[in-house]
Every structure is written in C-alpha cells, then in structure tokens.
Amino acid sequence: xxxxxxxxxxxxxxxxxxxxxxxxxxxxxxxxxxxxxxxxxxxxxxxxxxxxxxxxxxxxxxxxxxxxxxxxxxxxxxxxxxxxxxxxxxxxxxxxxxxxxxxxxxxxxxxxxxxxxxxxxxxxxxxxxxxxxxxxxxxxxxxxxxxxxxxxxxxx
Amino acid sequence: xxxxxxxxxxxxxxxxxxxxxxxxxxxxxxxxxxxxxxxxxxxxxxxxxxxxxxxxxxxxxxxxxxxxxxxxxxxxxxxxxxxxxxxxxxxxxxxxxxxxxxxxxxxxxxxxxxxxxxxxxxxxxxxxxxxxxxxxxxxxxxxxxxxxxxxxxxxxxxxxxxxxxxxxxxxxxxxxxxxxxxxxxxxxxxxxxxxxxxxxxxxxxxxxxxxxxxxxxxxxxxxxxxxxxxxxxxxxxxxxxxxxxxxxxxxxxxxxxxxxxxxxxxxxxxxxxxxxxxxxxxxxxxxxxxxxxxxxxxxxxxxxxxxxxxxxxxxxxxxxxxxxxxxxxxxxx
Numbered sequence: 438x439x440x441x442x443x444x445x446x447x448x449x450x451x452x453x454x455x456x457x458x459x460x461x462x463x464x465x466x467x468x469x470x471x472x473x474x475x476x477x478x479x480x481x482x483x484x485x486x487x488x489x490x491x492x493x494x495x496x497x498x499x500x501x502x503x504x505x506x507x508x509x510x511x512x513x514x515x516x517x518x519x520x521x522x523x524x525x526x527x528x529x530x531x532x533x534x535x536x537x538x539x540x541x542x543x544x545x546x547x548x549x550x551x552x553x554x555x556x557x558x559x560x561x562x563x564x565x566x567x568x569x570x571x572x573x574x575x576x577x578x579x580x581x582x583x584x585x586x587x588x589x590x591x592x593x
Numbered sequence: 594x595x596x597x598x599x600x601x602x603x604x605x606x607x608x609x610x611x612x613x614x615x616x617x618x619x620x621x622x623x624x625x626x627x628x629x630x631x632x633x634x635x636x637x638x639x640x641x642x643x644x645x646x647x648x649x650x651x652x653x654x655x656x657x658x659x660x661x662x663x664x665x666x667x668x669x670x671x672x673x674x675x676x677x678x679x680x681x682x683x684x685x686x687x688x689x690x691x692x693x694x695x696x697x698x699x700x701x702x703x704x705x706x707x708x709x710x711x712x713x714x715x716x717x718x719x720x721x722x723x724x725x726x727x728x729x730x731x732x733x734x735x736x737x738x739x740x741x742x743x744x745x746x747x748x749x750x751x752x753x754x755x756x757x758x759x760x761x762x763x764x765x766x767x768x769x770x771x772x773x774x775x776x777x778x779x780x781x782x783x784x785x786x787x788x789x790x791x792x793x794x795x796x797x798x799x800x801x802x803x804x805x806x807x808x809x810x811x812x813x814x815x816x817x818x819x820x821x822x823x824x825x826x827x828x829x830x831x832x833x834x835x836x837x838x839x840x841x842x843x844x845x846x847x848x849x850x851x852x853x854x855x856x857x858x859x860x861x862x863x864x865x866x867x868x869x870x871x872x873x874x875x876x877x878x879x880x881x882x883x884x885x886x887x888x889x890x891x892x893x894x895x896x897x898x899x900x901x902x903x904x905x906x907x908x909x910x911x912x913x914x915x916x917x918x919x920x921x922x923x924x925x926x
Contacts, residue, residue: 523850523870527843549849551842559843561850588838590847590854592870593763593877 439468439489439516440496445481445509452508453484459502460488463495481509487516517542520571524578527559528587535562535581540574542567594626594919595641597675597706599668599697600683601633601655604711604738607908608681613646615912622919630675631655632668639663639671668693669700679733679918681911682710688812688828691718702726702734707922709914711738711907713812717828720819733921735914736820740813741766741884743906744898745913750821750888757890759821762860766813768882768902769797769804770836770856774868775880777844778853784839796882806835807856807866814858814866826864834867853878 446452453472460467470486490496500510519542536545546563566574575591582589596612598605612619612628619626627643635654638644638661648658656662663671672680680701684694695715701708708727710716715723716739727734737747741764750759765771769791776787788805791797797804811831818824836856847854852870855877859865871878876897879885884902889895900906 523852525843525847525852525854525870527838527840549846551846557840557842559840559846561846588834588843588868590839590843590868590870592852592872593857593859593875 438493438496439487439518441512441514441516442486442488442510443512444484444486444503445511446484447507448480448482452482455506456484456503456508459499459506460486463499463502464491465489465495465499481511483511518568519565520568520574521546522564522566522571522574522578522591523562524564524589524591525559525561526578526582526587526589527557528582528585529558530560530582530585530587532560534585535578538574538577538581540566540570540577542570543574594623594678594922595629595643595676596627596915597630597632597672597677597680598628598683599632599672599680599694600685600712601631602683602685603904604683604907604911605631605633605681606650606653607905608683608911609646610650611908611912612915613650616646618916619919622916623923626919629677630671632666632671636662636664637666637668637671639666639675641676668697672697672700672704672706677706678922679707679709679915681915682708682712682715683911684712686712686714686812688714688717688808691715695719695723698723698734699726702730702732705730705732707733707735707918709733709735709738709911709918711736711911713739713809713816716816716819717812720816721825733918735917736816737914738907738910740816741886741898741900742768742902742904743909744884744886744900744902745910746817746886746888746898747820748913748917749896749898754888754890754893754896757892759888759890761889762817762821762886763857763877764886765855765877765879765884766810766858766866766886766902767804767807767856768884768904769801770807770810771880771884772796772882773805773836774839774844774854774856777839777841778848778880781841781845783841784837802835805837807833807858810856810858810866811864814860814864817858818860818864822860824860831864831866833865836868839868853880 465488468487473483544565549561630639691714694712773787818826855871857869885899
C-alpha cells in the first residue's frame with residue numbers, strides 16, 4: 438500500500454536520516470520526499486514523503502518506532518491511484534443502477550444526458566475508480582447496459 | 594515463375610491490370626515471369642507460355658479470351674495441369690467454412706505451389722492448419738491483403754519488429770463503418786442516412802450486415818490474433834457489437850467531449866469488436882473509409898499505421914506478397 442505521510446522533525450542536523458531508518462527497516466520503499474523547511478512551525482520541520490509499505494502492519498510498526506524517537510507523524514493517508522473512465526450509454530437506462538453499483542470507491546465525476554425521454558436517449562458518464570478496480574467497473578457497466586438493453590460505448 | 598489467379602472478380606481483374614502496369618518490374622526480377630492461368634466458377638484460361646497481359650487486363654469475363662478458355666473447367670483441374678509456382682487465391686470470402694478458397698489453398702500447398710491471398714474466409718476458419726501445411730511443404734503462404742488492405746501490418750511485424758512481443762492490437766478494421774460513423778460525426782446525419790449514402794456510393798453491399806454488424810472486423814481480429822500473437826482464435830471467440838444502434842445523439846454527445854465513436858477491433862487478453870470512444874487527438878482517430886492499426890509492443894512501444902483497407906488498394910498488398918516470393922525464390926536459385 439502507498440501512503441502519503443507528513444513527519445514533524447526536530448530542527449536539528451541529522452534528524453531526517455534518523456527518521457528514514459524505521460521506515461526502511463519495516464519494508465517501506467520511499468517514492469518521493471520533500472523537506473519543507475519553509476513551512477517550519479515552531480520547533481518542527483515538516484517532511485512530506487510518499488512510501489510503499491508491504492502492508493498496513495508494517496507502517497504501524499514504523500510509526501510506533503518513529504514516535505518513540507520523538508518524530509510526530511502529522512499526516513498519514515493512503516494514496517489510491519484512480520482510473521478515469523468515460524463512456525456513452527445509448528438507450529433508456531435506470532441511472533440509479535450505476536449510482537448503486539457495488540464497486541468500492543466508484544465516483545461519478547460528471548454526466549450529461551441527451552434526449553432522456555426519446556428512444557434515442559443516451560448518457561455520457563465520467564467515472565473515477567481505484568485503478569485496480571477499473572476492469573471490474575467496466576464489467577459492471579457492461580452488465581448493467583446489457584441488462585437494460587442499452588449499448589455501452591466506452592473509451593479505448 | 595508462373596502465376597495463377599483463382600477468382601476473376603474485383604481483386605482478380607485489378608491484379609491482372611496491376612501486373613500488366615508493373616510488368617517491367619516483374620521482368621527485372623524474373624524475365625520468365627508470366628500469368629499462365631486464371632479461373633473463376635465458370636471455367637479457366639490456361640496457357641503455359643503465358644497469357645497476354647494486354648488482353649487479359651482488357652476483358653470483363655474469361656470467355657472473352659476464347660482460344661485459352663476451358664468452359665466448365667475447374668480451378669483444381671487448372672492448378673494440377675498448370676505446373677505453376679505461385680497461386681493468388683481471390684475468390685469471395687466465406688467465413689462459415691472458408692470454401693471454396695480453403696480447398697484451393699490446401700490443394701495448391703499440397704502441390705508445392707506458394708499461396709498469396711486476400712481472402713479472409715480460409716484464414717478465419719483454418720489459419721493454423723494452412724500455416725502448418727505451408728511449412729511442412731516448404732511453401733510460402735502470404736496473406737497481407739486479408740487485413741486492412743494496403744496497410745502492410747504482417748510484413749512490418751515479420752520484417753521490422755522481429756524482436757518485439759506484441760502486447761495489444763487495436764484498430765479501425767472496416768472502412769464502411771468508418772465512413773458511416775465519420776458522416777455522422779461531421780454532418781450530424783442519422784445512421785440510416787449515412788448507411789444509405791454508403792450503399793449509393795457502392796462502399797457497402799445491399800445487405801450491409803457483414804460490415805455494420807462487425808462481422809468483417811471480427812474476421813480481421815481473428816487473423817491478427819492468430820498471425821501476430823500466436824493465438825488459436827476462432828470467429829466465435831470474438832465478443833462483437835456492431836454499429837446499428839449508434840445514434841446521432843450519441844455521436845454528438847461524444848463529440849462535445851472531444852471523442853469520436855469508432856468501431857474498434859481489439860486483440861488483447863480477449864478479442865472484441867465494439868463501438869468505442871476514441872479521443873479526437875488519438876492516432877487511431879482517422880475518418881472516411883480509412884483504416885488504422887495501433888500496435889503496442891514491449892520494445893517499440895506504440896506504432897500506428899493508417900491507410901485504405903479495402904477495394905483497389907488491396908491489390909498493393911497482393912502484388913507486394915508476389916514480389917516478396919519472387920525475390921526469395923530468385924535468391925535461392
């Protein structure tokens with residue numbers, strides 16, 4: 438899992454290097470790191486980093502060790518890579534079926550409906566889903582379209 | 594080298610004309626190059642000394658060359674009597690059982706005759722067995738004209754991407770549906786109107802289902818999968834949605850978001866033909882009767898080829914296949 442972290446380090450030489458040790462020891466692979474000296478508040482210097490951990494448990498151990506060292510974990514958020522899917526669905530469609538889809542993290546970013554009451558009704562959807570669920574989301578859209586006797590035209 | 598043409602329809606006639614037009618090139622490669630036989634369902638022409646190219650390219654039907662015409666003679670009989678080196682198989686496509694082209698190709702290969710074809714049917718039905726038969730008989734088997742007409746996709750991959758692994762192929766594989774969808778995109782016309790215009794212009798048949806229902810594109814998907822990605826795909830393996838349900842409302846809705854709707858054939862983990870949204874700045878977004886093929890490979894990454902996919906332009910692919918065989922055979926002598 439990928440985590441977006443902000444650590445609060447004491448403003449003393451060598452603190453950053455020390456703070457990276459528990460992360461590496463617990464399997465964390467650092468993807469990016471920004472030392473935000475200009476955002477120093479009081480005695481802390483914030484450091485923003487993105488790191489991949491094998492599992493949440495590894496991060497939890499790293500966090501415990503960091504806190505024992507006096508490093509504050511100011512923010513820890515999972516980074517979810519998202520795929521953007523655009524599709525046009527031709528035919529009358531119960532839109533609620535898409536809204537109610539069981540795909541975790543599916544978000545309808547925008548939609549546009551054309552001729553909703555005619556037989557030429559169609560809808561353009563822009564959907565965001567976690568990257569690893571993109572294929573599943575497409576399958577679900579296909580299933581719903583088929584069920585509704587509509588034609589799904591998705592992006593290449 | 595002695596050449597036979599099986600099928601004297603659209604491609605057969607134009608091929609005869611093209612060989613006459615490029616005769617100097619053929620003679621430079623092989624001064625003994627001749628078309629010695631041409632057949633169709635009514636009979637055949639055969640002259641082992643070579644048919645007269647001026648006459649052959651001027652006739653509309655084989656009986657118009659009476660001194661060499663064998664009325665009711667079969668293509669198989671001509672093949673066996675001819676002693677030919679290369680056969681061009683250009684009979685009409687039949688995707689149910691590949692016949693009669695499949696029998697002609699098998700017989701030719703068994704007789705040790707190299708085969709060039711633009712006929713999709715036999716390749717859809719029996720690609721692997723034809724390929725194996727050609728290899729076992731030491732024959733050339735070339736089929737550039739079967740997919741996307743003048744676009745040299747098989748030659749490109751076999752000659753220029755020898756170290757690459759093809760991961761995905763997608764493309765506009767049918768010019769008729771691209772013409773219809775382009776009309777809808779640019780002029781806002783309905784599917785029915787655009788189809789009518791395609792029929793009036795002779796771009797599609799009276800029964801357009803072969804094009805608009807994605808059957809033709811699905812055949813090409815099967816051939817691409819088998820020839821370039823070493824699959825053993827059948828026509829039934831292709832998930833297929835045609836273009837009949839595409840409305841002008843949908844086309845205009847897509848257009849407002851900078852997409853065009855195109856019928857796309859895809860060879861990926863699965864095989865599919867379906868209308869897709871193509872971003873207008875994507876290299877596959879070509880219009881009119883153009884075809885386009887987009888290859889994704891491990892080394893070259895992405896390649897797009899654009900060209901005309903049917904009609905007269907297909908002769909370019911057939912001619913090139915013949916020339917490649919001539920060059921290969923001459924270099925072996």
